[in-house]
Amino acid sequence: MRDDMFFIIVASACLAVLVILMIGIGGFAKGGEFNRKHANKLMRLRIAAQAVAIALILLFVWLRQSS
Numbered sequence: 001m002r003d004d005m006f007f008i009i010v011a012s013a014c015l016a017v018l019v020i021l022m023i024g025i026g027g028f029a030k031g032g033e034f035n036r037k038h039a040n041k042l043m044r045l046r047i048a049a050q051a052v053a054i055a056l057i058l059l060f061v062w063l064r065q066s067s
Helices: 005-030 032-066
Strands: none
Touching: 005 032
8 A cells, every 4th residue: 555656645645634733733832923823824724634635535445445
């Protein structure tokens, strides 16, 4: 599975969600100006990234079931 390019794309999308989440949690924990400035943008970005990751996961499963 590690040689499958589509699997790597799906894993990268999940990793991107994790990175965005960690930045958001770190900013929330620290507080201050960064949190006030970027909290809502990071939340929207995370939700969009999650939607893309879920769509890619569903597409991956559907394509693997078909073949």
